[in-house]
Amino acid sequence: MTLFFWVSFRLLSPSNFGSSRQMVDYLQTSIQYAVGGCGLYFIVVMGLFDFSVGANIVLSALVGVLLSRHFGYWGLILGCLLCGTLIGSFNGLLYSRLRIPSMIVTVGLMLILESVANYAVTLDKAGFPGKLSSGNILAFGRAPWNYICAGLAFLLMFFLLRSTKIGTYCNAIGSDELIAKNMGVNVEHYKFIGFVLLHFFVGIMALLSVSYGRGMLAVTGMASMDRNFKPLMGTFFGVAFKKYGYPVPAIVIGEFIIVMIFNGLVALNVPTTINDFVTGAVLLIIVTLTNRGRKGSVVK
Amino acid sequence: MSDVILRSENLCKRFGITTAVNDVSLEFEKGEIHGLIGENGSGKSTFCSTLCGIYPVTSGRFLLEEKELRARSQVEANRRGVSIIVQEMGTLPGLTVAENIFLGEEDKFMRGIVKNTGAMNREAQRLLDGYGFKRIIASKMIDNYSFEDRKLIEIVKATYFNPKILVVDETTTALSRSGREELFKVMDRIKSGGNTVIFISHDLDEVIDHTDRISVLRDGGLVDTVKSSEASAGELKLLMVGRELTNRYYRTDYDQSVSDEVVLAVDNVSVPGEMQNVSFRLHKGEILGIGGLSECGMHETGKAIFGASYGRSGSVTLKGGYSVKSIPGAIRHGVAYASKDRDNESVIVADSIRDNICLPSLDDMSKHALLNNRKLDGFARKNAELMSVKMTGIDQYVSALSGGNKQKVVISRWLGKDSDILVLDSPTRGIDVKVKADIYALMSELKERGKSIIMISEELQELLGMSDRILIMKDGRINGEFMRNRNLGERDLITKMV
Numbered sequence: 071m072t073l074f075f076w077v078s079f080r081l082l083s084p085s086n087f088g089s090s091r092q093m094v095d096y097l098q099t100s101i102q103y104a105v106g107g108c109g110l111y112f113i114v115v116m117g118l119f120d121f122s123v124g125a126n127i128v129l130s131a132l133v134g135v136l137l138s139r140h141f142g143y144w145g146l147i148l149g150c151l152l153c154g155t156l157i158g159s160f161n162g163l164l165y166s167r168l169r170i171p172s173m174i175v176t177v178g179l180m181l182i183l184e185s186v187a188n189y190a191v192t193l194d195k196a197g198f199p200g201k202l203s204s205g206n207i208l209a210f211g212r213a214p215w216n217y218i219c220a221g222l223a224f225l226l227m228f229f230l231l232r233s234t235k236i237g238t239y240c241n242a243i244g245s246d247e248l249i250a251k252n253m254g255v256n257v258e259h260y261k262f263i264g265f266v267l268l269h270f271f272v273g274i275m276a277l278l279s280v281s282y283g284r285g286m287l288a289v290t291g292m293a294s295m296d297r298n299f300k301p302l303m304g305t306f307f308g309v310a311f312k313k314y315g316y317p318v319p320a321i322v323i324g325e326f327i328i329v330m331i332f333n334g335l336v337a338l339n340v341p342t343t344i345n346d347f348v349t350g351a352v353l354l355i356i357v358t359l360t361n362r363g364r365k366g367s368v369v370k
Numbered sequence: 371m372s373d374v375i376l377r378s379e380n381l382c383k384r385f386g387i388t389t390a391v392n393d394v395s396l397e398f399e400k401g402e403i404h405g406l407i408g409e410n411g412s413g414k415s416t417f418c419s420t421l422c423g424i425y426p427v428t429s430g431r432f433l434l435e436e437k438e439l440r441a442r443s444q445v446e447a448n449r450r451g452v453s454i455i456v457q458e459m460g461t462l463p464g465l466t467v468a469e470n471i472f473l474g475e476e477d478k479f480m481r482g483i484v485k486n487t488g489a490m491n492r493e494a495q496r497l498l499d500g501y502g503f504k505r506i507i508a509s510k511m512i513d514n515y516s517f518e519d520r521k522l523i524e525i526v527k528a529t530y531f532n533p534k535i536l537v538v539d540e541t542t543t544a545l546s547r548s549g550r551e552e553l554f555k556v557m558d559r560i561k562s563g564g565n566t567v568i569f570i571s572h573d574l575d576e577v578i579d580h581t582d583r584i585s586v587l588r589d590g591g592l593v594d595t596v597k598s599s600e601a602s603a604g605e606l607k608l609l610m611v612g613r614e615l616t617n618r619y620y621r622t623d624y625d626q627s628v629s630d631e632v633v634l635a636v637d638n639v640s641v642p643g644e645m646q647n648v649s650f651r652l653h654k655g656e657i658l659g660i661g662g663l664s665e666c667g668m669h670e671t672g673k674a675i676f677g678a679s680y681g682r683s684g685s686v687t688l689k690g691g692y693s694v695k696s697i698p699g700a701i702r703h704g705v706a707y708a709s710k711d712r713d714n715e716s717v718i719v720a721d722s723i724r725d726n727i728c729l730p731s732l733d734d735m736s737k738h739a740l741l742n743n744r745k746l747d748g749f750a751r752k753n754a755e756l757m758s759v760k761m762t763g764i765d766q767y768v769s770a771l772s773g774g775n776k777q778k779v780v781i782s783r784w785l786g787k788d789s790d791i792l793v794l795d796s797p798t799r800g801i802d803v804k805v806k807a808d809i810y811a812l813m814s815e816l817k818e819r820g821k822s823i824i825m826i827s828e829e830l831q832e833l834l835g836m837s838d839r840i841l842i843m844k845d846g847r848i849n850g851e852f853m854r855n856r857n858l859g860e861r862d863l864i865t866k867m868v
Contacts, residue, residue, distance in 0.1 A: 115464075232485075232487055233484050233485050233486075233487060234483055234484065234485055235476045235480070235485060238465060238469045238473065238476065238485075241462070241464040241465050241469075242462050242464075242465060242469075242473060244464060245462040245463050245464045245465070246462055249460065249462060250462065250473075251443065252423070252424055252443050252444045252445075253443070253444055253445055253473045253474040254443045254444070254445030254446065254474035255473070255474060312464060313463075313464065313511050313513045314511075
């Protein structure tokens with residue numbers, strides 16, 4: 071599939087698409103989304119969703135920037151990861167305590183996190199608010215450190231799915247919560263773990279995003295939602311291909327294909343609306359073809 | 371020392387007002403295969419589900435080797451040495467074969483938080499090979515295997531730890547001849563190891579051949595326990611269903627003629643894997659009963675008539691020539707359907723009585739696509755009161771109603787729609803005697819008004835008591851037809867059912 075899209079766009083736009091340099095750029099862009107996609111896999115496979123991913127990326131990145139002013143790289147890394155994970159714990163806790171659908175809980179949290187992010191920006195007096203000022207602190211925005219960071223995240227995901235109970239239990243809960251419960255799986259506990267892991271990976275994505283963009287802008291009015299969807303596309307690939315094995319390669323390749331299509335259409339000067347249309351349609355076609363439901367089965 | 375390994379003492383299990391298991395005291399001996407039989411709804415599966423921790427016990431207790439057993443999950447029951455192979459699919463897609471076999475038991479392969487997947491796969495493969503299922507690969511996703519192979523995997527999962535008690539709940543229907551042989555080998559192995567198998571099946575010959583003793587349940591209560599070597603299929607059938615027709619709330623007329631006018635013609639209707647070449651006619655003002663064992667195809671017949679079956683062939687034609695092909699078409703042309711699975715297929719539990727009653731009639735009540743709330747309220751109230759639904763008001767959620775009142779809401783909905791043909795699948799399932807009497811009275815009244823009813827039921831008394839004509843289905847086909855007759859008895863129906 072990757073080769074098909076590369077050949078197609080290369081033939082249509084040989085001068086603007088698909089050189090080795092450009093392919094490296096596409097890969098670098100896609101890996102940050104793939105890291106978020108790995109995190110989302112833990113809850114999407116259980117039938118849950120989290121709208122606060124984008125808001126958490128913004129807030130965690132800003133906390134990372136704030137801490138980097140005092141502690142350099144350690145502040146940036148720990149700020150992003152700890153803030154992300156803490157928010158994940160909070161989301162998981164609220165979801166299990168409030169006993170209302172994850173979509174509703176996380177929309178509320180998204181609004182709260184956006185507000186907190188706007189407040190966090192006002193605390194940043196040491197430089198341009200939200201901007202990573204020192205050139206020495208941008209290593210995660212370029213090779214090799216972005217690859218190392220994302221690679222470690224993918225390895226961690228692979229390890230969690232293959233070598234811990236978490237992967238098995240998340241899949242079991244997604245397949246049939248009642249049977250999983252009867253088999254002794256602590257469903258509420260693993261849903262909580264799912265949220266924590268999602269936002270740990272979101273923390274890593276925030277680290278990459280803030281490094282790529284050399285800073286982070288706080289937004290309001292649910293604008294952070296925009297950041298949810300690119301990682302989610304990779305997750306859909308992962309879920310669609312999970313029956314063929316472990317989903318990490320599917321998430322990474324899926325994100326790469328999406329980024330490649332997006333850039334291919336840009337190279338062809340296709341307007342943004344058409345670009346979104348084609349990207350969405352390709353996603354639907356691929357997921358539909360790989361994930362056909364049984365006739366009469368209820369699909370939600 | 372006593373030979374009794376497991377004992378139930380005055381065991382009861384209730385779901386709301388429905389008593390599924392009623393005061394059952396039973397003993398199971400070491401090294402025996404103990405058959406458990408009864409009609410659908412007699413409480414066999416519920417009894418075993420409480421044993422295995424799937425449902426909590428309402429009252430009474432189980433004693434395993436004289437120690438109380440009160441499992442809260444299947445894994446807890448497994449740890450006490452009790453295991454079950456269930457009727458439905460008991461494996462989870464999206465996991466490997468090995469993950470399914472050891473689900474809930476991963477700690478055996480954990481070192482800290484790290485799971486040794488290789489060791490788990492090797493151990494699962496060793497078990498599969500030991501059972502003779504070498505073609506099943508432990509590391510493969512379970513989705514790659516057929517229904518039968520997945521049942522075989524369940525057998526391994528349920529027995530690899532050599533349980534003291536193994537429950538085999540209606541598993542043989544999912545297996546081919548060779549699959550059954552494999553299962554019987556496993557059962558014999560458990561028996562020869564001094565442990566016990568509880569074997570549930572509707573195939574009485576199979577039960578007699580493969581068990582030492584047989585207990586019969588009826589309406590949730592224990593009827594008798596007999597030695598298999600001294601039992602015959604005929605005697606067991608009588609114990610299962612042989613009751614006198616004593617209840618007074620059924621129809622008492624036996625000489626009413628039914629109109630010749632055909633309102634529904636079912637011709638060569640087949641649904642893959644469910645029913646084959648079913649044909650019959652329904653007349654105006656007729657109550658047509660359809661009976662048989664649960665999996666005989668009768669429930670699918672109801673769906674097929676209503677246009678709710680997938681892959682249906684053949685034709686369902688209404689008076690006037692309309693051919694039913696979809697649910698909206700059926701409803702528009704006066705066909706109503708109440709499913710056996712009330713909570714999932716008939717009522718919207720998380721919605722009000724008003725909305726549930728009005729739903730199919732919204733088009734009739736709207737004017738220029740606008741709905742008048744006062745009109746909807748009046749419509750819902752009138753039909754709910756007609757059926758004497760016990761409620762605090764029409765805004766009450768259906769989830770708060772008892773099973774019987776939910777059924778009344780379903781019937782109110784179709785009465786409001788003024789449907790001419792009612793397909794009622796198990797209309798009195800799980801409801802009390804008073805509501806049963808109400809529903810029977812309503813059916814008689816509808817018949818008087820010229821409405822036609824297809825009543826699908828696993829209750830023989832109900833079929834005999836209410837139907838003008840009875841069709842008995844077996845293995846997806848119509849196997850017998852009986853006209854209403856004072857001398858017709860359950861034994862006549864049973865001969866065509868089993």
